[in-house]
Amino acid sequence: MRISWWTSVIVWQFADFTRGDQVVLQDDRHQAARPRNVAIVGAGAAGASSAYHLARYAAAVGIPVNITIFERNDYVGGRTTTVNAYNSSEHPIELGGSIFIEKNRIPFEAAKAFNLTTSSASLSSRSSDIPGAALGIWDGEHFVVTQNNEGSWWDTAKLLYKYGLAPIRTLRLMRATTEKFFQMYDAPIFPFNSLTQAASDVGLLAVTSATGEQLLRESNIGRLFAREIIQASTRVNYAQNLDHIHALETMVCMAVEGAMAVEGGNWQIFDRMIEESNATLLLNTPVKALDHDASSGTYTIHTGSDSNQNFSALILAHPFQYSSLSPLPATIHTPAEIDYVTLHVTLFTSPRLLSPLFFGLAPDKPAPHAILTTLPEGEHAPDRKTVGSPGFYSVSLLRQVTSPTTGASEFAYKIFSPAPPTPAFIARLLGVQLTASGELKSEDVTWLYRKEWQSYPYEIPRRQFERISLGDGAWYTAGIEGFVSTMETSALMGKNVARLVVDQWIAEGKGMRGHHEV
Template sequence: MLLGTLALAPLLPLAGALRSANGELPSEVGIAPKRVAVIGAGAAGASTAYHLAQNAQNASIPTRIHVYERSSRAGGRSTTVNAWSDPSQPIELGASIFVSVNHILVAASKAFNLTSANEQSYAHEDIPELGVWNGEEFVFVMEGDGSWWDIAKLVWRYGYAPIKTNALMKKTVGKFMRMYEEPVFPWKSLSDVVAEVGLVGTTGVTGEQFLKEEGVSDKFANEIVQASTRVNYASNLATIHGLETMVCMAANGAMSIAGGNWKIFDKMLQSSPSISTHLNTSITHISKQPDKTYNITISSGEITQYDEVILASPLQFSKLIIGPPPQHTPDQIPYVKLHVTLFASPHRLSPASFGLADDKRVPQHVLTTLHPSEKDASDSESGPGFNSISIVASGTNNLASPPRPEYIYKIFSFHPIDAAFLSRYLGQPVSDDEAETGDPDGHVSWVYRKVWHSYPKELPRITFDEIVLDEGLWYTSGIEPFISTMETSALMGKNVARLVVDGWVGKADGREPVLKDQDWEDWRFEGAKEEGQKPLKARL
């Protein structure tokens, strides 16, 4: 799941990569171990290695799994930074939460005895939980955490639409969950399995089209659902596909790991003696050999041979050379360029900057949607200049004289956040230098900026990249235009791990392809009819 993790770490000696439970090399093994390179140590790469080690052990196949990562850490986009450079103040920079239906992440966090983080609430300060702002007014404010009073307010403003949308989300997620279980799992083609579980009609249209066809009111779609797609995927309903729209609404049981969600993936990589992780070096070449093995070359020039290679990061962000070219080359797809700005301040957001009276409190989480006059505006040029601004934590700024309690904010935006923005929304004068680096005793005491290629633009589509690029060469990032989350990247890693080991033991599922090429057009129409929808081509 992460950007640019195709360049990675110093190669440790192969001796010692495969060890028994007591750490000794298994000299009694009668067959040569399978050698696997996993390129990328984010959610997909860590999950691939973790499940590959488990599956191989269950099949009594010795393995040596080398995970390569160009950065100095595992976790990919799941990473924390320390406010005020204080290790006791870790703040999620990338993937912040997962939810109860994320079975792989939930199971792993339990297996590794990882502690859930306590969500900070500011209810004691009479701060509303959440507000949706269109640049002119708050169109909806949730006072608590979804109490009956908030539900009553939703129904009063939007009628049956919230209930209808929730039922639609559950139905859609139910189809997706079939991808976890046999006989659907493991799947050799993402395009085929999306069709098999009945989601082509959802990925092939925009969220706007999907909700309209399902009878969800424009008011609820534009004000509530669109606020969710903007904060989660920096996309308006007119551009994001219907499935990712429903994913944004599946927020029940949101959780995170104390100290950072990256700990899940770090623990996965430490879970087996057959896994070794190599950080801080780039891979430059992958070369297929006449015997169908692969040689991997790292930046130092060292070459190592593998039976299988798994690319667990978007190929388009690497400078990796694959020779000869594989049978399938992943699509070049547009990714969102997202600015994430963390900053700390002793001040709350200014009520006046949101058109509120001085005695009113700005919500803890401010999501944005489009003003009615902006209906046709592009994702990057629409809205009030940011996608969201939230208080994500609070802590003590020990660098100030004297130390003082402060709020820690996170902003998602398409453009850099400057001094004028911070001055406006804090209602305090913030200098250019302060906005760039922070002043321990100033109005903004700490700033951290990151620009991500955070996720693909989740545009409507009905086919997806191949999982097998060539014999023995696998690719996980094709799942991101389908759903881009930590969990789905982990699911693709688990799927590839199963396919690899099934290939080693000679398993075949015996099923016909889900869709034959000549039947594709017919299925598109019949599948749509079965779901009670208009023919897909008509909706595209």
């Protein structure tokens, strides 16, 4: 039996694509139709997927479409983006969405279709000639787990000895849960006008409305395994502990087999989707306001430039509360705010390995390469924002890199933490001294990059999800983030909205009412 699934550092799942897209037969009645102008606000996974699928679905029924994507950043990808270590394009490092798996149907299929090269993101793919275990789970005082490589029979034996049947029960539970999710990709669930209804139809509301802790307890999964393994995964993936994160997202964290990334950056998937869609992409173009003319059903987009543009459909493909678009016109629904995690991602390069002393190891015992954290026995997070005594979520040695200035071999690291790591923290982590003025020495940390993200929602248990149709040709993708927040799920919602938009056009062409959420 292979139980390598639990050892991956970052754990994202989704979808068993055995069936292709819903096929819509060519409908000649639309051939001579006027082009539909569609505005998409946001060029992340959701916006790119909306554009890509909209172009395909519209073409399949002969509806001409002009898609314009407005993006306030100077790059495509949103939270899926890379930065270059040493500011050198030879060393891109994922700053946000890092990993997807083969069952992540949309990025996986798109990467294949676009001939993008993917490489394994599993621990065993990392350099084995660096001293130290591949993975350690640290509770602020001790390593409660260390793993040398992925899935050896000895690791498996140790796992079963320590945790009994909990790993197997978790695997079964994860598979049963994600199988329900996969139903959302195909008819009769897809396309769905209401995420709440779709989640109910596939039987997932029971897991979105319970905490991870409740589900694991009810499923007879031992507390030790839950705390040491599953909680380490919910912390590294979502900066949340089992008492607060909902059970569906908890199961997503355990679905890890075949983790991969696109070489050079996952953003390329979304870049290529936009290219394929023939959309007009306007980078550095924040949408500042929207008007809605209810009599003609058109939207006017204000970007601050002189020329305002009119559209008959509008897709808001971003978390609304961070868009500066509030208030929306009163004629359409305004998405409710939900609380997002503030996550600090710190990337740096150093010739040093992590200090064993930081983690309470003997000086001659190398620290593991990827260090996840969990709460120590008896410690509970009183609220969803508490990181607990470890003080951070994870620190990972990503790979060996060659410094372009010295030619020396160094290590690239990534830290996830609730606050920016101080120079003193990084110095302790590397076992080095600060300068007299309290700075990191440039020979110890040769490149450093800090980013504060509103990374994903606090995945609190819930039974209701934000509307998809905001009314009168306006659509919203980010409601899916309170359900599951991944590149895949944003891309799924983009695809779902694309299908709904084109179905509505088809229905209008037949003189029928379109799909509207009530």
